[in-house]
Amino acid sequence: MRYGYYPGCSLERNAGAYHTSLMAVAAQLGVEFAEVDDWNCCGATEFIAVNRLRAYALVSRNLALAARQTNGSNGAARGQLVAPCSACFLNLSKVDHYLSESPALTNDVNNALAAGGLSYEPGSLRVRHLLDVMVNDVGYERVAATVRRPLRGLRVAPYYGCLVVRPGFRERFDDPEYPTSLDRLMRTLGATVVDFPLKAHCCGGHMTQISRDVALELIRRLLKNAADYQADMIVTLCPMCQLNLDAFQESVNSMFGTEYRIPILFFTQLMGLAFGLPPAAVGIGKEFIDARPALARIGAAPPAEAEAAPKRKPRRNDQSLPLPQMPEEE
Template sequence: MKVGYYPGCSLESTAEGYNEATINVLETLGVDLVEIDDWNCCGSTPAHQTDHLLALGLSARNLVQAEEQGLDKMTAPCAACYNHIKQVEVEFEEHPEEINNVLEKPYKGGVSVYNLIEILVDLVGIDTIESKVKKPLRGLKVAPFYGCLLTRPAKVTNFDHPTDPQSMDRLLEALGAEVVDWGSKTDCCGASYVLTATDIVLKHSGNILKDAKAAGADVISVACPLCQLNLDSRQTEIEKQIGRNLNMPILYITELLALSLGFSKGELDLEKRLVSPKSILKKKSVI
């Protein structure tokens, strides 16, 4: 299966480990990821707040690039990038000429955009993944965190339930993990307020971390570099605010997949986490 791959800015900087794990895992699962030629930033939050049409144009250009490579499927592992590019797919059906007017080359509408969980669950398939598990994550209690951009707005993403999704839950169960039932799985971590309004990030991320801890989770599984960054890098500040330790490792879903498929810890980028997962993973005999 050939799928266009849009790494986006984060996966080639702060989320290099996510990038490597995703490429290696999907290759193992029979997915040929083809990086989009000359891709550009999706526009991120600043562009979308400044000019909606030009922001759509930024994301649409990536679809044009994929189309020119003969690709009809595309995935963006960053939930924010996925959401922005998926919005182009939806809005292009309603007003294609308006979007093409801001593009150097016209988009024909031939690319379907998927988030990473969709690729794994719907295109690869739970049964296929389960059949390739070599080291089940037995005993590891995982809180699946979807964040706010994989499932909402529902009219754009059209993916799973907007407030109680189950796709990542089912995937983790197939890996042998014990999935934690908790109430914050689609909350916002504070997203890109990390530089402009840290208090918002500390409040939202703190609530998520406390909820996962109260539910008995050993680790939180994410599919977004913004969520991983906020939940990992802000824990020390959050712990000072609430007066207790949380020690909650934040792992990408493809890292957990890699471990269950038999990848060694040396093949993963676990050393760069501020909250190290190594102790709990050793305790649970995952590494």
């Protein structure tokens, strides 16, 4: 399996652990991510707030480069471009989608691209998020087969954030309100997944720079929810989410008088650990809230199988009403 790879600015430095762990995991799984040569920033949520056409041209340069470098290279007419960052994923897929919808916009964008000797045909790339590729192309079975050191006993809150599941322009692979693919991936690694009602709620994005109070409240809600369910850590798939929950956790504590110490890791870091890779190889140690105390439990012998054993249904009071049946979560 070979994919075009768009790391995005964050993975170059502040979310370097995401990049490191993703490459290490890909090697274990035999998946090749070929970085788009000379890609530029996707504009995050800021560029589009300043100028429309320049924002679309900015993103389209990446699409044009990726299409040229990816399409046809592996025999497939329509190449696939994978973004590990949710904001990059959204911008790439949204621009592709809106260009398809508006020939006038495409025309303007291609006029601009022509100044750099480039052009892009909407729809000629398939833009996907890394999680989608991991669960749907690689698949849970192959992940399970690669697990060497199950994360038994680790209570994980799966955090999707916004843009990977919403608004789902082209590649909708999970429920936009209550996604479950990361839950299942974590269970595949042997971890215990706690219910996390706020799993698709917002981390605040760049609001930390605009209104600190608003942003810290959003972060607090997430930390509180994970703490309420006794999560050992929150696992995420977006560098923005990781940065906000991790680097601002102390600010939340000082503002609200709380004492949260919840490590925030990327899902690829946990995949790597479960695959038996050493912590350093998956970038552990770069987080503000140290993950090592929680991870130390993995190295130890699994605790008495209280958590791993299938939970017995609590004996029902005779009067209780049956719960609605949900479709099998598989």
